Amino acid sequence: MSEWILEAAEYRYEHSEIKTLDRIEGSFQTGRSYQIFGDPGSGKTTLLALFAGLAVCTKGSLTYDGQEIASLERHRYRGCEVACLFQTGSLLKDSPMANLEMEILLSGEKPERESLKSLLLSVGLAENQLKLPTNRLSKSDRQLVTLAKLMIKSKAQLVLVDEPEKVFSECGVLFAMARLRNYCLQQKKCLIFTTQSTQSVNFADELWGLNGGKLLFIKEQRPS
């Protein structure tokens, strides 16, 4: 089992008067899924950026299996240990196959064309779409490619999604989250997603909230 622990973690943007995240605490483990609920501007994206190794705590700590993420080789951590999808997430203009190949290469794994192809088909793309430039796909099909990208890195222990209702708005948030949650459960990964809505609540084992810079544990539940 792997674990991420936040201890008195703070984040303050440069030149900002206020702490976006203020002495937050929590522990997050592989094999479980977590929903972090928060209003616009509450710090959801900032918190995911800490987990992704894109930002580091300005005080306190976030550790991964006992090691401070700031002290890890963050390029390797981001490339190998984490699969993330932010609202600004984008695809290469190349084909869905090329997008998955690039993701795999960046993680240091070896792309196997058959497994890339079967993953893309399994999320709902058609065979004749696999080699089309992604800008010729519909928005819904592009979102299916981003879903596949999240599931292609077999070694990644942590899967992060910033507001699934937005990033899977066209292909169906319930479909995408059911698929992602099953994948994370089967592969014993840790899934953390943020939200402003209740749509994806049933895909989480634990519900947390962000408010006024504080991270609050709300409750544990049995996901459906």
Ligand SMILES: Nc1ncnc2c1ncn2[C@@H]1O[C@H](COP(=O)(O)OP(=O)(O)OP(=O)(O)O)[C@@H](O)[C@H]1O
């Ligand atoms: N680069 C930055 N510099 C200064 N302040 C920032 C920066 N990025 C975000 N903020 C501020 O930090 C706070 C948290 O932003 P963040 O994007 O993490 O919130 P959020 O909950 O993800 O918001 P949303 O739901 O609108 O995406 C906001 O007040 C935002 O204005």
